[in-house]
Amino acid sequence: MNSNPYIQFVYALVFCFISADESVYAVEDYSMVRKNMVQLIKYDVQSTRDYLDKDKLNAKVLKVLETVPRHEFVPESQIPYAYENRPLPIGHGQTISQPYIVAIMTDLLQLSPDSRVLELGTGSGYQAAVLSGLVKEVYSIEIVxxxxxxxQKRLQKLGYGNVTVKIGDGYYGWEEHAPFDAIIVTAAASHIPPPLVExxxxxGRMMVPVGSFFVTQQLLLVHKQTDGKLINRQILPVRFVPVTGDH
Amino acid sequence: MKTLPLFSIALLSASALAYELLLMRLFSIIHWHHFAYMIIGLALLGYGFSGSLIALMQDRLIRHFQTVYPLAIALFSLSSIICFEITQTLSFNTEEILWDFRQSLLLLAVFVLLSLPFFFAGAAICLAFLFYKDRLNQLYAADLFGAGGGCIGVVGLLNALFPDHALVAISALGLCAALIAGIELKFKPITLASYFFCLSALLVFLAMQLQLAISPYKSLPHTLLINGMEIVSERSSPLGLITVVNSKKIPFRHAPGMSIASPHQPLPQLAVFTDADNMSVITGKAENIQQLAYLGQMTSALPYVLKPSDQVLIIGSGGGADVLQAKFHQAAHIHAVELNPQYIELVSQDFADFSGDIYQQANIDWHIADGRDYLTSHENQYDLIQISLLDSFNASVAGLYALNENYLYTTEALKLYVSRLKPGGYLSITRWLKLPPRDALKLFTTVLEAFKTPSIRQNLVMIRSWQTTTLLIKNGAFNAQEIAQVENFSAERNFDLVYTPTIKEAQANRYNVLKQAWFYQGAQALLSGDSQTFIENYKFNLRPASDDQPYFQHFFRWSSLPEMLSLLSKGGAGLIETGYLIIFATLCIAILTSLFFILGPLFRLPKNPSQTKLIKRRHVAVYFFAIGLAFLMIEIAFIQKFILFLHHPVYSLAITLTAFLVFAGFGSAYCKQFSKNAPSRFRIVGVISLIVALSLAYLCFIDDLFQLTAAWPLIAKFILSILLIAPLAFFMGMPMPLALNSLAQDNAHLIPWAWGINGCASVISSVAATLLAMQFGFSIVILTAVICYLSVIGQFPASDSAMQPVH
Structure with missing residues (x-):
């Protein structure tokens, strides 16, 4: 009976589910939505410039973000959301970071075309693919x-030839390809492994995003000075002043 | 006279309450504690729903009472297990709620599913009230006695069985309640036996399908994805599910907060997960003491380098990493206090060979106790009291602990710790570092509240790594030599100073460089004298935690929410403390749903057949809503106070909650005689006055009484608690049956509606009590409850036309 309020409540619920499903839009031209995503990132970075010490990100990083097909790195069920500025689940309890965070992390590493980069925690391979377009060699270790x-298969298929993936323990880095110009530790770690510092x-610079699986709370950027000393920068990836009234 | 189905009601109530408490446990394992809180809180709205539905269909249901009553109990039994199994297949992910609307819908589906068992239990009880309306105070008493039994029973059950097996046991208990109902209602034995056999077979089938599906975003399932991982031991108790994992290929190297400049690496370890998360470790036996050198590379090692420690107390020693740290620094005598005996058993029995059985070594004493309880019952003085990282990093940074009461970091706790330090001794508290600063600064505000003398500034030191902060409070002022040692210790390990009595700004932001020296600035602002302005202007809640408001990890402020939400896509997701928002959302959903359940039937309720002696429905609504709110608030607030007194979170809860329910049951059973003599309306004034007087008296004197008896042995404390609860609960058990009896006389058709209203109010009350306690403290919760009780005095739903205008 339609007049029964309880049944109406159930109808309303079902409707919500259906309408949520309809928001799954079909995207034909991914390059356009990628551009939109990068535009959004540019805008967001501007509002965070105080914290990053820059107005805008390296143009090359943004260019690469416009070309890497993020939708190829997420499971089929997540493809409709691939270009939304949010982290996504990729199965096995793993996630692919928010594009905004990927952009900032990559930028902060200050990479050059002849850099050699080590990544701990390949995940779906998206970060490695982004790095691939910016540096000479990417070595990525995945423990799962x-x-x-x-x-590995995905990166090969998509033609990221300068990325090498191995399965194993990242604690001791990748001795045979060391030293690295940059290291990015996306796998959760209770501390920074001393061998990686070596x-x-x-x-060189090491980037460690800190937080829970979906939410990056801070970015730890370890800078190894030319004299070997280590200076960490702890970067809040957002423009936020914790005290009102004193700025 | 009809036989009352007292046993089936009691057993059903026992199963339903046990099920509720068990669901908390199960959801804490498969998801996180605060979601468990939300889901179960909302699921209890099933009781409210049962009242509304029966209000609408009461004639039909009562005609078939003989069938419907046992059927509802049997459906409770089966749905308790089926609904849980279905919810496990809905893979909702708590962390995605901020981004993905569909997750909220999945969560809603979970709560609707889980409310079904409570709906059936509520329906059975409510129908019995309606059917035996002339003796419903006895039924209500049986309901409360049963609930009391269920509360204590589930603790026993969780000690004996794993939580998934306990679910099957509770489901089976529900089925037994249905069987007893059949006997009480005089079913033919053969019919009853055949039904029981079929349903039992179904239950066995369901039980065989049952397996816990833990969220893949918790650390245990994450770890198990790695090749070579193996679960080597699993233990369960009401305190948690403990899983020990050995990694055959890739060793665990858990050393949170270890200096980035450390030349040392951790020893081999076994990982220990509590409720599939919150990883800690059992460290392998060190061949020589130098292998423990990595433990000197943590911020928590600071007190050891300042002065040799003779007597060290470690609160929350767990797998023993802090004990090893003390051992490495040659502490002469180590007292390790751990609440969960299973940790000690794992280290000392199951993995004694691996760990070298640290707890049995000559200079180490271990005690199973809560830290504060241990300190109040032992008079020792210490050179160092160490409290290090007791919570999980992930949950901590995500703000998931906001709802957890924690009595280890309150002003009263700090005073206790410091009073047990020898002159020159240190209290060391290490916490996860959050950006922007939260815990670190709240520690300062709590210290300032605890020790109001200006000289306290000379007794404080705080340092930070990129991951942890360590605060030292010295019993005495830090001298220049100590401060120089702090500076050296920090510089060697790439740690920064947050505060020393002589700190300069240039020392505060050197190795772990922040955009601004927030920690230093915060500490300076708080210690400079005008801390109030800083606290007011800070975008997180830094108000000190106290025993009355024991929410150390509650940092949320409403005024900051709009800004934080606007920053969600700009890397600001980490700013939002979801724990508080979740409970607020729970309250909103509970209120809206309750309105629907309460107002819905109002327009469709049948008119009273006799058309005489009508009661104002407004009175029924206000009365049952207010006593529902008040009962739960008093219960929750006093249980909190008793937990603090008795210290053990699980056993205290079990004893106090059971005492509340059982003595309320006695009150309900007694009030039949009570209402014979005089109109209930007069009686209620007396009852309410007594409840109010007792509550206010306890509110004023209970803290002092607890202080006086703090050193009593635990058993004496338990008896005292029960004696204190008994009279209050006795009278609190009366307002409900007195009013139900009054309705039963001429307005029985309103009973289900009243039952539903009371059910909804209970849910709203439990959530609102937590919110009120977070904002204003438990004393205000009690005062609110007192006001609710007082407000019902003129609203008693009686149909005496001489006293009450007829509707």
């Missing part, structure tokens, strides 16, 4: 075998 194998070139 099925994820690593899938990422494998970082003098003048």
């Amino acid at each position: 075998e099925p994820l690593g194998i899938a990422a 494998q970082l070139k003098a003048g």
Whole structure:
């Protein structure tokens, strides 16, 4: 009976589910939505400039973000959301970071075309693909075998030839390809492994996003000075002043 | 006279309450504690729903009472397990709620599903009230006795069984209640036996399908994805599910907060997960003491380098990493206090060979106790009291602990710790570092509240790594030599100073560089004298935690929410403390749903057949709503106070909640005689006055009484608590049956509606009590309850036309 309020409540619920499903839009031209995503990132970065010490991100990083097909790195169910500025689940309890955070992290590493980069925690391979377009060589270690194998195949298929993936323990880095100009530790770590610090070139940078699986709370940027000393920068990836009235 | 189905009601209530408490446990394992709180809070609205539905269909249902009553109980039993199994297949992810609207809908589906068992239980009880309306105070008493039994029973059950097996046991208990109902209602034995057999077979089938599906975003399932991981031990108790994992290929190297400049690496470890998260470790036996050198690379090692420690107390020693740290620094005598005995058993029995059985070593004493309880019952003085990282990093940074009462970090706790330090001794508190600063600064405000003398500034030191902060409070002023040692210790390990009595700004932001030296600036602002302005202007809640408001991790401020939400896509997701928002959302959903359940039937309720002696429905609504609110608020607030007194979170809860329910049951059983003599309306004034007087008296004197008896042995404290609860609960058990009896006389058709209203109010009350306590403290919760009780005095739903205008 339609007049029954309880049944109407159930109808309303079902309607919500259906309408949520309809928001799954079909996207034909991914390059356009990628551009939109990058525009959004540019805008957001401007409002965070105080914290990043810059007005805008490196143009090359943005260019690469416009070309890497993020939708290829997420499971089919997540493709409709691939270009939304949010983290996405990729199965096995793993996530792909928010594009805004990927952009900032990549930018802060100050990469050059002849850089050699080590990544701990390949995940779906998206970060490695972004790095691939900016540097000479990317070495990526994934501890979860099925994820690593899938990422390796995906990166190969998409033609990211300068990315090498291996399955294993990242704690000791990748000795045979060391030293690295940059290291990015996307896998959760209780501390920064001392061997990684050793494998970082003098003048090199290491990026460690800190937070829970979906939410990045801060970015830790370790800078190894030319004299070997270490200076960390702890960066809040957002323009937020914790005290009102004193700025 | 009809036989009252007292046993089936009691057993059903026992199963339903046990199920509610068990669901908390199950959801804490498969998801997180605060979502468990939300889901179960909302699921209890099933009781409210049962009242509304029966109000609308009461004639039909009562005609078939003989069938419907046992059927509802049987459906409770089966749905308790089926609905849980279905919710496990809905893969909602709590962390995505901020981004993905569909997650909220999934969550809604979970709560609707889980409300079904409570709906059936509520329906059975409510129908029995309606059917035996002339003796419903006895039924209500049986309901409360049963609930009391269920409360204590589930603690026993969780000690004996794993939570998934306990679910099957509770479901089976529900089925037994249905069987007893059949016997009480004089079913033919053969019919009853055949039904029981079929349903039992179904239950066995369902039980075989049952397996816990833990959220893949918790650390245990994450770890198990790695090749070579193996669960080597699993233990369960009401305190949590503990899983020990060995990694055959890639060793665990858990050393949170270890200096980035550390030349040392951790020893091999076994990982220990509590409720599939919150990883800690059992460290492998060190061949020589130097292998423990990595433990000297943490911020928590600071007190050891300042002065040799003779007597060290470690609160929350867990797998023993802090004990090893003390051992590495050659502490002469180590007292390790751990609440959960299973940790000690794991280290000392199951993995004694691996760990070298640290707890049994000559200079180490271990005690199973809450830290504060241990300190109040032992008179020792210490050179160092160490409290380090007791919570999980992930949940902590995501603000998921906001709802957890924590009595270890309150002003009263700090005073206790410091009073047990030898002259020159240190209290060391290490916490996860959050950006922007939260815990670190709240520690300062709590210290300032605890020790109001200006000289306290000379007794404080705080340092930070990129991951942790350590605060030292010294029993005495830090001298120049100590401060120099702090500076050296920090510089060698790339740690920054947050505060020393002689700190300069240039020392505060050197190795872990922030945009601004927020920690230093915050500490300076708070210690400079005008801390109030800083606290007011800070975008997180820094008000000190106290025993009355024991929410150390509650940092949320409404005024900051709009800004934080606007920053969601700009990297600001980490600013939002979801724990508080979740409970607020729970309250809103509970209120809206309750309105629907309460107002819905109002327009469709049948008119009273006799058309005489009508009661104002407004009175019924206000009365049952207010006593529902008040009962739960008093219960929750006093249980909190008793937990603090008795210290053990689980056993205290079990004893106090059971005492509340059982003595309320006695009150309900007694009020039949009570209402024979005089109109209930007069009686209620007396009852309410007594409840109010007792509540206010306890509010004024209970803290002093607890202080006086703090050193009593636990058993004496339990008896005292029960004696204190008994009279209050006895009278609190009366307002409901007195009014139900009054309705039963001429307005029985309103009973289900009243039952539903009371159910809804209970849900709203439990959530509102937590919110009120977070904002204003438990004393205000009690005062609110007192006001609710007082407000019902003129609203008693009686149909005496001489006293009450007829509607």
